[in-house]
Amino acid sequence: MGDSTTRKRRLGWTGLALAFAVMLAACSGGSNGNGASSSGEAAVSSPPASASGEEKTLRIRFYDDPAGFDPATIFRTENESIAFNIYSGLMTYNSQGELVPDLAESWETPDNRTWTFRLRQGVQWQQDYGEFTSADVLYSYQRIIDPAVASPYANEFGNVEAFEAPDPYTVVIKLKSPDGNFLHQVANYHQGQIVKKEAVEKYGDQYMWNPVGTGPYFIESITTNSQIVMARHDGYYKGPAPIGKLVFSIIKDDDTAAIALQNGEVDVAMRIEKTELLQRLEQAGFKLNKLSDRAVNVRMFNESVKPLEDVRVRQAWAHAVDWAGNIEATNPLGQSPTFNILPKWMDVYTDDVPRYEYNPEKAKELLAEAGYPNGFTVTEHIRQVEESDQLEQENLRAVGINLQFEIVEAAQYNKIRNDGTFEVSGRLLPAVNPDTILFSYLHPNNIAPKGMNGARYDNPELTAKLEAARAEIDPEQRKALYAEVQKIAMTDLPYIPMLSANGYWPSANYVLNLALTPLSQVNYYEVDIAK
Structure with a gap:
């Protein structure tokens, strides 16, 4: 990755204004208070009803309270997995963790010190914020290193001498010293994720709950202590994702999450770690989706x-x-x-x-x-x-x-x-x-x-x-x-x-193409539900 060749390659956070909501009610049986009923052992072999209609919905267990989705301050892998699907970087990662082009269509570097990126044209921001350009890249990266923002990722750009945008579709980044790993710094992860200036300025300190990106999904709603709903960005530059809605139900306890999966109340259980639960789910016919x-x-x-x-x-x-x-x-x-x-x-x-x-x-x-x-x-x-x-x-x-x-x-x-x-x-x-x-x-x-x-x-x-x-x-x-x-x-x-x-992200067997990357993220753009 370090040679000199050119490679082609609204929501509002309801916050304090909301009373704490109860956990999602169970779809069947008695509720234990965490959005899952306490009975039922059989694996679910049929997708939810919405999968056979015009818009598919994927229901996912989310294992903690969300902590915000601003790339400058984001923390913890469960939040980062959502941000990965909201934002884009100049580069991104495939399911094997390999660097692949994203907002940069191609790039070149003669010496691992000066990096020139040619941007995709016509990429649209979510929520009608217009077309993505090099000005968005400069704003995003300069915001990361702004002391007033106090980003813990500022030093990821500590080797940068200058960010430049000679035209709307070209970004040049000059480093103080060569860095053969620099493409990782501008990938779809933390400091590499591109934000929209107008959205950051509009929402201020509430931007973390109102993120705007160019990725395949945007946040439609958040309900405190209960769920996060993401909707498909139909203007995504690769085309609309197969699934229209992602509904994340907050279920903190692993045992409860396993029951929810077995009862068909969720289709995917984000991160189950207990050996006995994984064995039980595998024996019941669920896919473990292991990395x-x-x-x-x-x-x-x-x-x-x-x-x-x-x-x-x-x-x-x-x-x-x-x-x-x-x-x-x-x-x-x-x-x-x-x-x-x-x-x-x-x-x-x-x-x-x-x-x-x-x-x-x-x-x-x-x-x-x-x-x-x-x-x-x-x-x-x-x-x-x-x-x-x-x-x-x-x-x-x-x-x-x-x-x-x-x-x-x-x-x-x-x-x-x-x-x-x-x-x-x-x-x-x-x-x-x-x-x-x-x-x-x-x-x-x-x-x-x-x-x-x-x-x-x-x-x-x-x-x-x-x-x-x-x-x-x-x-x-x-x-x-x-x-x-x-x-x-x-x-x-x-x-x-x-x-x-x-x-391990166990799922029902009708969930297709769910792959956990080495960054503990799932690209929901690639996921589908079998009819």
Whole structure:
């Protein structure tokens, strides 16, 4: 992707004005309060009635309260999966996670430093905002780097020297140094998503609930604590999507979501993770729609907090926890063991990194060397305490580390992580570009709250190699530099790779072409319902 060849390639958020709505009523049987009835085990083999009419409707379980859809501030994969279908980027990703053209019809770069994009002509904005042009690209990207916007993705454009629009259908981006991965920065994900200036100005701080893009769907309505309805953008440049409506029902509990799927109240269950539920659904004839090793879940240590600033303490933590055994005991289908912060399928991934096998005695030795023979107490803010969290807590207690949990709501949880005001925390960051993970987690320019380096990690040797890897044109040299970065990171251990998360979006068998990308997103433009 880094050579010099040219490649062709209204709504209102009802917000505080609404009283909390009840969950969607069950379509049959007794309701348990989460939009699903408590009986029924048979798989649904027929599509909903609307599928046989003129407009098809796909009903999807959404597993948390929405947190807004502004690319400058969007957070959490469930929100990003909706935004992926509202917006477009200059590039986008297919179901295999490969970069493909989107709003850019072609592009060229002689040196991985100056990138020239030729835009599609005639692309229409949703909601009658007119034709997409290069001015929209410049506005969107300059908005990301505007300090007043305070986007956590601003540093994704930290290597940009200038954004230029020589004509309505050409964008030129000049970088400070070569970047062979730059096409990822302008793809349909976070900072790469294009917004409409007039819509942002119209809605102000409510734009996050009133997004406007050029993608295949737009948000028609949101009902607090209940559902999100998306409608087809008939003016989408590829043509109208097969499905007219996407109805996302908010069902937070996985068990309840599985029942809703079995009862035919939803057609797709966005993200079910429990092994026993997945086995039950598969036995009942549902498709699991699996993606292996979609992303790595890491334990983050705030290195400005004692005693976590001591690498021996972090390494002791890694040895103290039986990561593989805990996965096997709790969720062997939904998770698998790993020992690197990059997912295994990335082309720059290496397994030549330090490994921290389960060894409580080694953990105790390291704690004693660090001056904590009797351990210490530390707090983790958490959404809810899962069985795996309890097992980690027990493992740590056995070596003297007292891990305490403080349960907080989603908004507070995200704020604590983004501000870097935690002691220990967790994060899962889906990505296709290795720089998205490595720069976000490890580069000092991204130290929270400026970015996702919640560990406040700063190793000049690693930083130099990371920057050199991004600028390196030779693929083998790049891979070697990235391997060195991974080895240093896993030695210093600001983040422990706890598990590799597999993705499952179970669905009825009449749902066609549902594919989960490595970014944990589904392109609903490709999905259909069999008649």
